[in-house]
Amino acid sequence: MxxxxxxxxxxxxxxxxxxxxRHGTPQQAAFFLQQxxxxxxxVRHGQIAQQTALxxxxxxxxxxxxxxxxxxxxxxxxxFGPEDIVVAVGQDGxxxxxxxxxxxxxxxxxxxxxxxxxxxxxxxxxxxIAGLLAEAVSSRGRAPGPGSRTELRSMVRITTDDxxxxxxxxxxxxxxATHQSARYTVRVPDGRAERQSSSGVLVGTGxxxxxxxxxxxxxxxxxxxxxxxxGRTLCWFVREAWPSPATGTELTEGSxxxxxxxxxTAESDLVVFGDGIESDFVPVTxxxxxxxxxxxxxxxxxx
Numbered sequence: 216m217x218x219x220x221x222x223x224x225x226x227x228x229x230x231x232x233x234x235x236x237r238h239g240t241p242q243q244a245a246f247f248l249q250q251x252x253x254x255x256x257x258v259r260h261g262q263i264a265q266q267t268a269l270x271x272x273x274x275x276x277x278x279x280x281x282x283x284x285x286x287x288x289x290x291x292x293x294x295f296g297p298e299d300i301v302v303a304v305g306q307d308g309x310x311x312x313x314x315x316x317x318x319x320x321x322x323x324x325x326x327x328x329x330x331x332x333x334x335x336x337x338x339x340x341x342x343x344i345a346g347l348l349a350e351a352v353s354s355r356g357r358a359p360g361p362g363s364r365t366e367l368r369s370m371v372r373i374t375t376d377d378x379x380x381x382x383x384x385x386x387x388x389x390x391x392a393t394h395q396s397a398r399y400t401v402r403v404p405d406g407r408a409e410r411q412s413s414s415g416v417l418v419g420t421g422x423x424x425x426x427x428x429x430x431x432x433x434x435x436x437x438x439x440x441x442x443x444x445x446g447r448t449l450c451w452f453v454r455e456a457w458p459s460p461a462t463g464t465e466l467t468e469g470s471x472x473x474x475x476x477x478x479x480t481a482e483s484d485l486v487v488f489g490d491g492i493e494s495d496f497v498p499v500t501x502x503x504x505x506x507x508x509x510x511x512x513x514x515x516x517x518x
Contacts, residue, residue, distance in 0.1 A: 218281075221282060221299050222272075222300050223284065223295065223300070224285070225286075225287065225301060225309060225312075225313050226304045226309070227288075228287070229262045230261055230262075231258045234258065265305070265327045268326075272344045275348065277348075287309060287313075290316055299320045300320065300321050301317065301320055302322075302325060303323070303337065304341075305325075305326075309324075309337070310322060310336035310384070311336070311383070312492065314383075315382035315489065319513075321515045321516075322517065323517045324336045324339065324516070325339055325341055326340065335425060336422075336516065350365070366444070366515075368444050368445055368513060369421060369446060370382050370384050370510040370512055371489075371507065371510055372508055372510035372511075372512075373489075373497070373506065375487075376503055376504045381488070381489050381497050383420075383490045384423070384490060385419060385428075386418060386426070386428055386489070387419075387487060387488070387489045388416070388417055388488055389415055389418075389479055389486075389487050389505060390416065390485060390486065392485075396412045396414070396483075399485065401466055401477065403477060404471065404477070409465055410461060411457075411463060412461075412462040413454055413456040414455040415453075416451060416453050417452045418450070418451040418477060419449060420449060421443045421445065421448070428452060431452045431454065435452075439469070448470055448471060448472055449508075449509055450469070451468060475508070477507045479504070480504050480505075481500060481505070482502075484498070485499040
């Protein structure tokens, strides 16, 4: 007998909850905000909006379905099942945070605050959840076709020669832990290689091409065509490559097709992290190879 779907609600601490932990009492939190020209009422609005959205979503889950809940900080310890439907209640970054822990489970992004513009990944108000859950169930295991309300977004993977790996929805950063000069040799798909000293290397997806990678692309007025979110290509940029007698600046950007890879050989101790989460990193020590590719896994986003 097939298991009933399980809806997993994913959220993060609200600003009010973070202030309560940091300052201990509402009065101290209010004083802290007042010194910065803000009020506690504004922060309470965000708390109420998120709780209201969570309540609306929870009430819409069919009675015979299972349910679970996880806070962003506990994602690494949470076990997702193949029958899960993931509902991320928050901002776009929350979908990116959960994506690397999934393997084909549908994800629904809910924006709890109607005052914000609709996000790229969290596109729906809480009141739309019933129809979105039905769509997630009906589209399970099927490739999106014409008129589909599900899209498959590409991800990026890095693998080291000692078996470590990391997935990201937006981008992966490889560089020095304190953002000082990172030293490595980069090898591009056509076989060319170059020793470099830089502020690190970014490898991004089409989803990430609206964020950090796009800022680099705009700053250098690059002619590179950025990837599409559902396309099976990546873009890569070297940040602030430094010319010297021992290091070059010729190989500083490019694209990666699904069957191509970018290889970095560390010449100093480096770290790798994805989607801006520096605390969840993979170390790469001197002499190790790190290979960046389009990931086999994709984010199944209900749109």
